[in-house]
Amino acid sequence: MNTTPPSERRPQRVAILAGDGIGPDVTAEAVKVLTVAAERWDLPLELIDKPWSADHYLETGETLPEGAIEELRDDYSAIFIGAYGDPRIPDMRHAADILLGIRFKLDLFVNFRPIKIYDDRLCPLAGKGARDVDFVVFRENTEGAYVGVGGNFKKGTPDEVAVQEEIHTRRGVERIIREAFEYATRHGNLRVCMADKSNVMRYGHDLWVRTFEELSEEYANIEASHLFVDALAMQLVRKPQNFDVIVTNNMFGDIITDLGAALQGGLGIAASANLHPGRTSMFEPVHGSAPKYAGADRANPMAAILTTSLLLDNLGHREAANEVERAVAGAIRDGFTTVDLGGDRTTSQVGDHIAQQLLAPVGI
Ligand code: NAD
Ligand code: IPM
Ligand code: MN
Numbered sequence: 001m002n003t004t005p006p007s008e009r010r011p012q013r014v015a016i017l018a019g020d021g022i023g024p025d026v027t028a029e030a031v032k033v034l035t036v037a038a039e040r041w042d043l044p045l046e047l048i049d050k051p052w053s054a055d056h057y058l059e060t061g062e063t064l065p066e067g068a069i070e071e072l073r074d075d076y077s078a079i080f081i082g083a084y085g086d087p088r089i090p091d092m093r094h095a096a097d098i099l100l101g102i103r104f105k106l107d108l109f110v111n112f113r114p115i116k117i118y119d120d121r122l123c124p125l126a127g128k129g130a131r132d133v134d135f136v137v138f139r140e141n142t143e144g145a146y147v148g149v150g151g152n153f154k155k156g157t158p159d160e161v162a163v164q165e166e167i168h169t170r171r172g173v174e175r176i177i178r179e180a181f182e183y184a185t186r187h188g189n190l191r192v193c194m195a196d197k198s199n200v201m202r203y204g205h206d207l208w209v210r211t212f213e214e215l216s217e218e219y220a221n222i223e224a225s226h227l228f229v230d231a232l233a234m235q236l237v238r239k240p241q242n243f244d245v246i247v248t249n250n251m252f253g254d255i256i257t258d259l260g261a262a263l264q265g266g267l268g269i270a271a272s273a274n275l276h277p278g279r280t281s282m283f284e285p286v287h288g289s290a291p292k293y294a295g296a297d298r299a300n301p302m303a304a305i306l307t308t309s310l311l312l313d314n315l316g317h318r319e320a321a322n323e324v325e326r327a328v329a330g331a332i333r334d335g336f337t338t339v340d341l342g343g344d345r346t347t348s349q350v351g352d353h354i355a356q357q358l359l360a361p362v363g364i
Helices: 023-041 054-060 068-075 093-105 170-186 204-218 229-238 250-264 302-314 318-333 347-359
Strands: 012-019 045-050 078-083 110-116 134-140 144-153 161-167 192-196 224-228 245-248 271-275 281-285
Touching (some): 023 318, 078 093, 078 302, 093 144, 110 250, 134 170, 134 250, 144 250, 170 245, 192 204, 204 224, 224 229, 229 245, 229 250, 245 250, 281 302, 302 347
Parallel strands (some): 134 245, 192 224
Antiparallel strands (some): 110 271, 144 161, 271 281
C-alpha cells in the first residue's frame, strides 16, 4: 500500500488511444478496470483520452498531430491502445503513423507477449493445459521487415518490380536477445529459444545466429536453443511444454504470437506490452480491430484488461497487476465470458464483472 497521500504524489498520466473497430469497445472495459484499480489501491493514475483513430483521420486528414510523439514521451507514463485497422483505409496509413509510429519513434524495442492458459478448457490441444502452455515471446519491435524500406519500379505495369528490405542491426539484435536472457535469468533460469530462418536469410538472420551464440556464452546458466521458425511453429503445437522464453525478429514474432494466442484460448485473451525499459511504454492487446464486431458488445475485453495488468506492473503497481490477472482468471473459471470463450456475456458485462471482483474481492 502506498502511504504517501495522493495529492503529494506525481500523477502517472496514461494516454488512452481507443482506436478503431472493437478498439473502443474493449478499451472502455480496460478503462473501467484501471479506474477501479486506481480507486482500490489508491494509484495516482490520470487517464487521458486521445481521439487519434480512423474516424479522426477521415474527418481531419490528421493521423497524429505535430508534437504528439514528444508529448507522449515527455508528459505520459504509459500509453494504452485498443486496436487499429479500418476497411476504409486499406493501406493502414493512419495505423502506420500511430501504432508503428509509437513503437518506432519511442524506440519500444521489446514487444513482450506472454502466452498463458487461465483455464485448461481453453487449450485447443488434446490433453494439454496450463502446465504445458506457459511461455513468453520477446518480439523485436523496431526493425526487421517492419522498417518500410523498399519501393516499386514500373508500378502498375506488367514489368513491375517490388523491393521490400529487412534491416537487422547488431545493436538491435543484441538488445532484444539480451532482454530475453535477462528475463530468463530473473525468472529462475528459464530456457531461451531463438527462432529465425537463417538457412535461407544468410545475411540478416545469420547476424541473429552469431549474436545469439555470443550471448548464450555470457549467460552460461541458461539453456539456450535455436530453431528455424517453421520448425518452431510445428513444435509449439506438438510440444509447447518445451518452451519458456522465445526470442525472434519482428515479423516472425507477429506470426508466432497469433499462434500462441490460439494456444491460450484465442486472440480475445492475448495481451502485449511494447517496452523500452525505463521509458514511457505502450500497451495493447495482440488482436486487431475485428471490424465486423465493432460496437456489437460481443468482443472479448479480457485481452485489453490483461494488457492493463501489464501496464500496471510496468508503472510499479504489482499488487494491482496481479489482482487484475486473478480477476480475469476467476471470470474465466466461472464461465463469465463472451461467445469466443464459449460464454454468453457481453463485452460490458464481462468488464463490469471483473471490475466488481476488484472492488469486492471474495473473502474481504
Ligand atoms: P483481428 O485480430 O482484428 O481479428 C481476427 C479474428 O479474431 C476476428 O474476426 C475475431 O474472430 C477474433 N478476435 C479478435 N479479437 C477478438 C476479441 N477481442 N474478441 C473476440 N474475438 C476476437 O485480425 P484481422 O481480422 O486480421 O484484422 C482486422 C484489422 O485489424 C486489420 O486492419 C488489421 O491490420 C488490424 N490489426 C491491428 C492490430 C493492432 O492494432 N495491434 C493487430 C492485428 C490486426
Ligand atoms: C500486431 C499487429 C500489427 C503488427 C499490425 C496491425 C501493424 O498485427 O500488433 O500484432 O503487425 O505488428
Ligand atoms: Mn499481429
